[in-house]
Amino acid sequence: MNHLGDANLRTWTLRFMALLAADTKDQLAWLGERELETKDVVEELELLCRVSEGLTERGVFDPEDLHHLRAIGHRLGEIDAGCRVGLWHNALVADPAWDDIRSFARRFLLNRLGDWRQPLPRPVGPHTNDR
Known part of the structure; x- marks a missing residue:
């Protein structure tokens, strides 16, 4: 890893993949009372898939990792707009x-x-604007 941000992006990717790989019941428990919009999860995951190209070029991930991330990106692209509306749970x-x-x-x-x-x-x- 030759870029300072690469370590953070690697950690972000691994954490997100851990959440995505979990059984549905564990994902739902993780979500709890959070009202996370599906479109926000999809957008974040699409960004992750895009930056994974550069991370692979810099040796953070190997080509096999990239293959799996591209498969996720491809599957995300197949989710129609109607299925991106509403809560992720x-x-x-x-x-x-x-x-x-x-x-x-x-x-x-x-x-x-x-x-x-x-x-x-x-x-x-949750984010608050309290100072």
Whole structure:
């Protein structure tokens, strides 16, 4: 890793993949009362897939990792606009695309870390404007 931000992007990717690879019940428990919009998750994941190209070029990920991330990006592209509306916890249960994405995330983690079962990232609390 030759760029200072690469380590942070690698960590972000691994944490996001751990969340995506988790069983649906664990994802729903992680979400808890959070009202996370599906479109926001898709946008964040699309960004992750785009930056993974550069990370692979710089040796942070290997070509096999990139293959799995591209598969996720491709599957995301197949989710129509109507399925991007609403809360992510509903989409996780109703849209089979998330099962496919879970499978690709698991393959990514198996390749990168040897096991797809990883600790879920710590949930981030709601943003406030309190100073």
